[in-house]
Amino acid sequence: MLVKVYGSAVFGVEATTITVEVNVATGIGYHLVGLPDNAIKESSFRIAAALQNNSYKFPGKKITINMAPADLRKEGSAYDLTLALGILAASNQIKAEDIGDYLIMGELSLDGGLQPIKGALPIAIKAKEEGYKGFILPIQNVKEAAIVSGLDVYGVSNILEVIKYFDKGIALEKTVIDTRKEFYNDLEHLEHDFADVKGQESIKRCMEIAAAGGHNVILIGPPGAGKTMLAKRLPSILPPMTLQEALETTKIHSVVGKVKENVGLMSQRPFRSPHHTISDVALVGGGAYPQPGEISLSHNGVLFLDELPEFKRGVLEVLRQPLEDREVTISRAKFTVTYPSSFMLVASMNPSPSGFFNDPDSPMSSSPGEMQRYLSKISGPLLDRIDIHIEVTPVPFEKLSEERVGEKSVDIRKRVTVARQIQTERFKDKENVHYNAQMSVKHISEYCKLENSSKELLKIAMARLNLSARAYDRILKVSRTIADLSESENIQGSHISEAIQYRSLDREGWLG
DSSP states (O other), X not given: OEEEEEEEEEXXXXXXXXXXXXXXXXXXXXXXXXXXXXXXXXXXXXXXXXXXXXXXXXXXXXXXXXXXXXXXXXXXXXXXXXXXXXXXXHTTSSOOTTGGGEEEOOEEOTTSBEEOOSOHHHHHHHHHHTTOSEEEEEGGGHHHHHTSTTSEEEEESBHHHHHHHHHHOOOOOBOOOOHHHHHHHHTTOOSSOGGGOOSOHHHHHHHHHHHHHTOOEEEEOOTTSSHHHHHHTGGGGSOOOOHHHHHHHHHHHXXXXXXOTTOOSOOSOOEEOOOTTOOHHHHHEETTTTEEOHHHHXXXXXXXXSSGGGSOHHHHHTTHHHHHHSEEXXXXXXXXXXXXXXXXXXXXXXXXXXXSOXXXXXXXXXXXXXXXXXXXXXXXXHHTTOOEEEEXXXXXXXXXXXXXXXXXXXXXXXXXXXXXXXXXXXXXTSTTOOSGGGOOHHHHHHHOOBOHHHHHHHHHHHHHTTOOHHHHHHHHHHHHHHHHHTTOSSBXXXXXXXXXXXXXXXXXTTTO
């Protein structure tokens, strides 16, 4: 008897429906075709044990299973439940007339229990698009899939529940969640808050500007100055995610199985901080069967690279194209996948190998030559994509010991959100430009016009501080953001003078 059951495969962040055709006939043998990987080939042992432990049997007949389309590579153990139900139906152990109306996925334990799968959200979206009656999957993934409205989603913990549903009509519990209510309830639950940071008012201001304009930023300072602490709190002042951004972000994390159990839609912007030993493939994504890398996992959030010069130069260079294009395309011989990667880059570094400035009072100091060699590990093209450079100095005891609580992230976020709304309105007719950091030279000349006095101020600053040519456009972009924060239509001299402070690495002689 031939039975068709439906599962799904995920490529990139999109799902493709897989038809599992199971034929049980006279004879002996188990034949699984359709380019399955080893995890799928081993499923027969898991299925046999799970059926036996639930009073069913693995048929001693000729079983032929085809996973169509047969020329598409399938991987992972998530097809166990699909195959098991197909075998039971094809061998007439259960009645399952309407099994083809459902999309079924799940990894089996030997006792029939179900383990979570990857990619539940994109699979649920595909199931809705193709008009399936419902989606049956492990209960651990049910909230993730249930955010897709218009699709019946059933979370199960054991294969026996699914068997009874199809064979005896014992209803499964449908999971329904109010996506919008859950999403908006969790928006203000911030894990880190700028109120915890003592002192560092100028750095907080710098981070506010970076968040308002989407500018990449590098923090330079000795150990213990608070660089990592400040970076971790940046997502808390970025504008709240929209429902569309949350859906995009959750899809990417779902593909790699990074969505927390019993969590539906991700409501907080991601913060990723990979170790400096990371490979270029782990950072940008890829592999034999391409998976998203750290830059895609930080989509709509922050990618933090601590101790930037310690990263391998080749790893840092792969960042250049994603920073410009806001997406990563990974090509293989038979297919190509594209992952979104619109993120804010925040980097931190010590100014020298010893970690301290050229300060005679510090226990370990480095010569200007050593500091220059250390900084030269970062290429000019990468620095060219970082708008803001800021020096972070240690917090004095008086600031650390004071009991006054700093400004909360929620209050800073309100100002940032207003500035972003101004930019959204400004660039509404521009394709692929949403905030100031994305402006090209053409946009800068259109939206960053200076009065004569401001132009003269910038000219004097560039001459006196020996600022490089690359600093010119960056200063204009940042000054435009500072003007937006103060809700000023024109860039004033004060905005220019503040922006000039944020180009430390471009100053000739900065190292002494």
